[in-house]
Amino acid sequence: MTSYDLTGRVALVTGGAQGLGAGMAEALAAAGASVAIADVQNQLGEETASALRAQGAKAEFVALDVTDDGQWATAVEKVVGALGGLDIVVNNAGIEVTNLIVDLDADSARKMLDVNVIGTALGIKHAFRAMRPEGPGGKGGAVVNIASVAATIAFPGIGVYSATKSAIDRLTRVAAMESGKLGYGVRVNCIYPALTPTAMGNKLAVDCAELGLFPSPEAAAGAVAEMTPLGRLGQVDDMADAVVFLSSDAAKFITGAGLPVDGGMGM
Numbered sequence: 001m002t003s004y005d006l007t008g009r010v011a012l013v014t015g016g017a018q019g020l021g022a023g024m025a026e027a028l029a030a031a032g033a034s035v036a037i038a039d040v041q042n043q044l045g046e047e048t049a050s051a052l053r054a055q056g057a058k059a060e061f062v063a064l065d066v067t068d069d070g071q072w073a074t075a076v077e078k079v080v081g082a083l084g085g086l087d088i089v090v091n092n093a094g095i096e097v098t099n100l101i102v103d104l105d106a107d108s109a110r111k112m113l114d115v116n117v118i119g120t121a122l123g124i125k126h127a128f129r130a131m132r133p134e135g136p137g138g139k140g141g142a143v144v145n146i147a148s149v150a151a152t153i154a155f156p157g158i159g160v161y162s163a164t165k166s167a168i169d170r171l172t173r174v175a176a177m178e179s180g181k182l183g184y185g186v187r188v189n190c191i192y193p194a195l196t197p198t199a200m201g202n203k204l205a206v207d208c209a210e211l212g213l214f215p216s217p218e219a220a221a222g223a224v225a226e227m228t229p230l231g232r233l234g235q236v237d238d239m240a241d242a243v244v245f246l247s248s249d250a251a252k253f254i255t256g257a258g259l260p261v262d263g264g265m266g267m
Helices: 019-030 042-054 069-083 106-131 159-182 199-210 217-226 236-247
Strands: 010-014 034-039 059-063 088-091 141-146 186-193 258-261
Touching (some): 010 069, 019 042, 019 088, 034 069, 059 069, 069 106, 088 106, 088 236, 159 186, 159 258, 236 258
Parallel strands (some): 010 088, 034 059, 088 141
């Protein structure tokens, strides 16, 4: 039986300073990978990398605005130099701005498109360039994109966010096809996380209550749990475990797939 052992592999996690990204980085490190925390939050990112090192992992922080092509190139170069390669890229960085469509703010919508869609596309681009046979990694690898259950359900207040996460699903599938056809040796998959009580998830519940969609943040979270067959919200380790699986040899014949990690909510 193939294990989830990632010893000897190097992973880069965007938005890795906190929340889901930090949990994913910790799980990858626990599976044996060296991990680069990539984020715009420099101090918090350094602290997260330091905490991983204190647990015995090999970890570094790299500053990265995922919307900036040049910063991607620099970050990958630093990771390869510091950690000896690049085998796994987790495109986790994302933002959510809650708006009813009737009150849509164009600037906020563009920001979500820029971070969530362009940021993920650039992550795939630079993962391919590093991991393909002629790249500095050169051994192939795995890309895991973080979509959302919002890509599979109709939930009020998150229209543009849902659209960006649906776009990540399409990017994943096209990228997997290109990698296969061009012989890059890089598997590309995505997961659809459920609502998880991180800072972003908690803010969404508050925002929905403020928009009058639910009587309170607790009612918003409760409504999500009621829509979920397993009867609860997601937890960070639920999502992190799925990322480790898709990054490992246990998923060696899986590419172009979207894995729901949502307790059945999106079925």
